Amino acid sequence: MHLTDDELVLHYYGEMREPEEARACAHLAECPACRENLATLQRVMAAIDSAPLVEPDSWFEQRTWARLQPALAAPGRRAWQLPWRAIAWGAAAALIVMAAFVAGRFTSTPAPAIQTAETRGPVHERVLLVDLGDHLDRTEAALVEFVSGTDGHEAAPGRARVEDLVAANRLYRQTALANGDRGVADVLDDLERVLIEIAGASPEASTGDLDVMRRRIDTRGLLFKVRVMRDELQQRAKEPVRRHGQETTL
């Protein structure tokens, strides 16, 4: 009786009990078909072993530290229990409340009204578009401040302000991903890496180090992408919405 595929897996990994292993070896010595089947399994396993591992990007270590450092001071919480992840997977209402809070901290105009359950759907999306547009405005301002700085920290945006932008950006990026808006998510992903790097810059970083970071942001055209996306979002936010059978621009 031939060895089954599952028995060959156990044999391959040395997981067979002694008597079964002896029987398997004896059978393989006499059966070309089972030997061929084992050889195929071995080729598949070799291919798996030889496949290149996924490599994180070149900023990975810095990004890890930038995210880790504040968490080291917040004992007792698990990484996937920290607020931004819980909210990202939580109710849309919680996201709107957070966005309104962040908006209220940095703008002089009142935060947009929180929508009720009856007005979710297109109106809910419009609120998010407006909030995201506000976030991009604030992020652009922080980036411009940083990129145009010429004398070290005096012209750089405050660290706490940038950390708040990182937290808000993460919420929006995860919402965009959940909504299948890949283009927005990709730009927000680029933004987040840069914001994290700025937030993680050591207070002892030299002017030279900061200038290298500034050139990297500038040449990437990130500011251009932010402006284009903000303009597109403003256009989308202005499109009429069908509400109770009537068009409204809200």
Add this chain to the structure above:
Amino acid sequence: MPEHDAAVVARARGGDGDAFRQLVERHSRSVYKVAFRITGNQADAEDVVQETFLKAYRQLDRFEERASFGTWLHRIAWNCAVDLLRARPKREQAEESDTLEQLGTTHATVTGQAAPTPERLMASVQVGDRVKAAMARLSPLERAAFVMRHFEGRSIDEISRALEIRENAAKHSIFRAVRKMRLALEPYV
């Protein structure tokens, strides 16, 4: 000459924040690879990296300097990744084997009734991409069990205890994983 891990750990224990940052920068990449293999996605892997270093930071006094810091970290990472999978709803862990049919091939096809032509093989995606795609199709349980068996060299008994499932369930998760990997890769090896 770079400072040995044990010396950096000793400084970190003494409250040197820069020392712990050095450890993070040295080891986060390898921890990520362990985490990605088990969780199968970037976001979860990054969360596992965070959790691993948080735990390591809090348990630094338990690290024995004669051991390898990297190995110690990997053990923590492995446990964190498994904890993350355990925290998932059960329905995510117990994916049905109908995924085998969803792969679009049958064993008959694989054994040669509709063998790919050399031109098709040459035009096909690199084997590495195939491996990645096949791993992505495993259920979380299948992937965790397979990674632990194949890459970590853990016994089925150890896997069943780590994943808190019966030994038979661990065994069959590995069988299903290997079956799926074979279906996806046999035409290309």
